[in-house]
Amino acid sequence: MRVDRVLVLCLAVLIAGVIENRAFVFYLVNPNTVPLAPLRWNVNSTAAHTNVVDRVTKKVRYFIASDAYSAANKTNEINAIRASFDQWSSVPGSKLQYEEGGFVGPQNDTLVGNTNVVFWAKKSLMVNGGTVNLSGLHGWTSTYYTVDGTMLESDIILNGIQYQWFTDFNNSSNQAQFVESVVLHEIGHFLGLDHTPAGGATVVNGPNGIGTQAGLSADEVSAMRYLYPDTSLKWASIHGKVTKSGAAVYGAMVIVDDSAGNIAGATVTRLTGDYDVFFFAGWNVPASRVTVRPADGPKQ
Numbered sequence: 001m002r003v004d005r006v007l008v009l010c011l012a013v014l015i016a017g018v019i020e021n022r023a024f025v026f027y028l029v030n031p032n033t034v035p036l037a038p039l040r041w042n043v044n045s046t047a048a049h050t051n052v053v054d055r056v057t058k059k060v061r062y063f064i065a066s067d068a069y070s071a072a073n074k075t076n077e078i079n080a081i082r083a084s085f086d087q088w089s090s091v092p093g094s095k096l097q098y099e100e101g102g103f104v105g106p107q108n109d110t111l112v113g114n115t116n117v118v119f120w121a122k123k124s125l126m127v128n129g130g131t132v133n134l135s136g137l138h139g140w141t142s143t144y145y146t147v148d149g150t151m152l153e154s155d156i157i158l159n160g161i162q163y164q165w166f167t168d169f170n171n172s173s174n175q176a177q178f179v180e181s182v183v184l185h186e187i188g189h190f191l192g193l194d195h196t197p198a199g200g201a202t203v204v205n206g207p208n209g210i211g212t213q214a215g216l217s218a219d220e221v222s223a224m225r226y227l228y229p230d231t232s233l234k235w236a237s238i239h240g241k242v243t244k245s246g247a248a249v250y251g252a253m254v255i256v257d258d259s260a261g262n263i264a265g266a267t268v269t270r271l272t273g274d275y276d277v278f279f280f281a282g283w284n285v286p287a288s289r290v291t292v293r294p295a296d297g298p299k300q
């Protein structure tokens with residue numbers, strides 16, 4: 001085994017991991033608080049109104065303005081909003097969930113009303129009580145919160161005055177605003193994220209049409225696990241040691257596949273040749289699925 005090449009591989013993996021894990025950006029309401037108080041929903045707090053956080057289901061509620069963007073495509077526009085919340089609700093390893101509260105009438109502004117509303121502005125670009133100018137923005141999200149960062153209400157306003165909107169994912173040449181992309185992005189703000197420096201992510205300043213914003217990236221998944229960890233989720237690990245001719249192998253890649261051939265977890269060996277691969281408990285991982293892949297060819 002050529003150790004120099006394996007070392008390069010090891011460093012590359014470590015650097016990629018650091019960038020991915022730190023790329024997401026959350027809002028710190030009070031940067032000096034210990035522990036840190038990022039902006040987030042606290043479904044166990046009684047601070048938010050019951051119309052905003054359901055005390056029984058522990059889900060964050062959202063309402064949709066009944067007029068959507070257009071009369072002709074209203075059903076698809078409303079379904080695109082639902083699908084966006086569903087995408088954020090289904091991040092594995094995160095416990096934050098949303099539930100649809102129903103419809104509210106057409107809205108003109110984001111004002112505190114103990115209701116989280118998603119709507120298209122159609123009359124005025126000046127919103128948030130005249131303090132925010134939507135001009136040039138695809139959407140904007142208001143957040144109201146307490147001093148410890150607990151979210152009280154959030155409204156998503158989409159610019160229905162300056163932009164055209166569409167919902168057909170197969171229409172990849174359309175340069176109007178793809179509803180699911182923009183709403184997915186705005187929900188990122190809705191749950192406490194600022195723009196990320198990760199280029200392929202969703203909570204970035206995105207382009208028109210269908211782009212990387214149409215699906216959540218590993219960056220958003222990491223953010224959700226950080227802000228809203230599912231503490232009931234159990235992790236499993238496999239420990240082992242990689243040797244060659246009795247000597248420890250440093251920096252070998254260890255990959256654990258599940259029974260269907262999907263990667264459940266991976267790591268590189270430490271100086272001593274030892275490794276610990278972590279993955280979600282419940283994955284069907286036979287012991288025979290642990291493989292070691294040095295950079296200079298398959299191991300004998």
Ligand SMILES: [Zn+2]
Pocket residue numbers: 185189195203204
């Ligand atoms: Zn944004």
